[in-house]
Amino acid sequence: MGLTKSAQFTDQQNKKASVFKALGHPARIAIIEYILTQKTCICNDLVGTLPLSQATVSQHLKELKDAKIIKGTIEGNSLCYCLNPELLTEIKFIIEQYIVGIEQNDSPCC
Amino acid sequence: MGLTKSAQFTDQQNKKASVFKALGHPARIAIIEYILTQKTCICNDLVGTLPLSQATVSQHLKELKDAKIIKGTIEGNSLCYCLNPELLTEIKFIIEQYIVGIEQNDSPCC
DNA sequence: AAATTATATCGTAATATTGCGATATATCTA
DNA sequence: TAGATATATCGCAATATTACGATATAATTT
Numbered sequence: 001m002g003l004t005k006s007a008q009f010t011d012q013q014n015k016k017a018s019v020f021k022a023l024g025h026p027a028r029i030a031i032i033e034y035i036l037t038q039k040t041c042i043c044n045d046l047v048g049t050l051p052l053s054q055a056t057v058s059q060h061l062k063e064l065k066d067a068k069i070i071k072g073t074i075e076g077n078s079l080c081y082c083l084n085p086e087l088l089t090e091i092k093f094i095i096e097q098y099i100v101g102i103e104q105n106d107s108p109c110c
Numbered sequence: 111m112g113l114t115k116s117a118q119f120t121d122q123q124n125k126k127a128s129v130f131k132a133l134g135h136p137a138r139i140a141i142i143e144y145i146l147t148q149k150t151c152i153c154n155d156l157v158g159t160l161p162l163s164q165a166t167v168s169q170h171l172k173e174l175k176d177a178k179i180i181k182g183t184i185e186g187n188s189l190c191y192c193l194n195p196e197l198l199t200e201i202k203f204i205i206e207q208y209i210v211g212i213e214q215n216d217s218p219c220c
Numbered sequence: 221a222a223a224t225t226a227t228a229t230c231g232t233a234a235t236a237t238t239g240c241g242a243t244a245t246a247t248c249t250a
Numbered sequence: 251t252a253g254a255t256a257t258a259t260c261g262c263a264a265t266a267t268t269a270c271g272a273t274a275t276a277a278t279t280t
Contacts, residue, residue: 001269002235008161009136013143021134025238026119026127033123036211044256051118056239058258077247078256085212088205095202101146102195111239112265135268154226166269168228187277188226 016094019087022067027052027060035070035083042081126204129197132177137162137170145180145193152191 006014022028027050034049035042046061047054061081064070069088072081116124132138137160144159145152156171157164171191174180179198182191 001233002267004135004137004235004268005161006136009140013136013139017134017136017139020130020139024127024131024134025114026116026123027114027238029123029127029130030119032208036208036215038215047256051115052238053240054257055241055259059237059239062258074247076256077249077254079258083208083212085209088209088212092202092205092209095198095205098142098146098193099195099198099202102193102198105146105148111263112237114238114265137268157226162268163270164227165229165271169268172228184277186226187224187279189228 019067019069019091022063022069023091025060025063027056028064028069031057031060031064032069032083035081044078129177129179129201132173132179133201135170135173137166138174138179141167141170141174142179142193145191154188 009017023032030050031046034046044054044057046057050057052060061070061072065072065081067087068084070081071084072079074080119127133142140160141156144156154164154167156167160167162170171180171182175182175191177197178194180191181194182189184190
C-alpha cells in the first residue's frame with residue numbers, strides 16, 4: 001500500500017493535484033513569497049533567508065520549477081528564478097470554477 | 111531527517127501550505143469535483159465512485175474536513191458533506207495576491 | 221432487541237517526502 | 251589555468267502519507 005492510485009484518476013485531476021501538492025509545503029510558500037518581495041528575481045540568497053540547507057532549498061526550487069510555478073533563466077554563474085504568472089492564473093481559474101460550481105447548486109444543504 | 115521544519119516558518123505560511131497540501135491528492139480533487147456534480151450533498155456513494163476502499167475515502171474526507179475545504183452535517187445515519195465556499199474564496203485571494211504581486215514588479219526578468 | 225447501514229478509527233505495510241552532507245557541474249574571476 | 255562561487259544531484263536516515271482490512275460507533279429498520 002502507500003502507492004497513490006494515480007492511474008485511476010483523470011489526467012486533469014492528477015495534474016491539478018500535483019500543482020497543489022507543490023504549493024503544499026511551507027518552505028515552498030516562503031520561497032514564493034520571498035520572490036514577491038524582490039523586484040528582480042532571486043538566486044540563492046534564499047539559502048540565507050530560509051532555515052534550510054542549500055541542498056534542500058535547491059530541491060524545493062526544483063519542485064516548484066517542475067510544477068511550472070516558477071521559471072528560471074541562467075544569469076552568469078547563478079540562476080534567476082521568477083514566478084510564472086500563467087500558471088498562477090490557471091490555479092486561480094481552477095478555484096474560481098469550484099466556487100462558481102457551488103453557487104450554481106440551487107439546493108445547498110450544509 | 112524528514113521532519114518538516116514548520117516551526118521555522120510563519121503561521122500564515124504553514125496555514126497556506128496545509129490547505130494546498132489538502133488539495134494535493136487526486137482522490138481529494140475527485141471528491142471535490144464529485145460534490146460539485148451533485149445538486150445536494152454527498153454521503154458515501156463516493157465509495158462506489160472512487161477506486162478506493164471505504165476506509166481510505168473516509169480518511170480523505172477527514173483531511174478535507176480538517177482543512178475546512180468541506181463541511182459536513184449529520185443526516186440520519188449518514189453524513190452529508192458540502193464544499194465550504196468561504197475557504198475556497200480564501201484560497202482564491204491567496205493566489206490573487208500572488209498574481210497582483212507579480213504585476214507590481216516593475217522589472218520582471220524571466 | 222437484532223440486523224442493517226453508514227461512517228470513523230486502529231493497526232500495519234508500503235511508498236513518498238523531507239532534509240542534509242558530500243560531491244558533481246558549470247561559470248566567473250584572479 | 252587555478253580557485254572561488256552558484257547550483258544541482260546523489261545517497262542516506264528519518265518522518266509522513268497512502269491504502270486497506272478489521273473493528274468500533276452510531277443511527278435506522280425490521
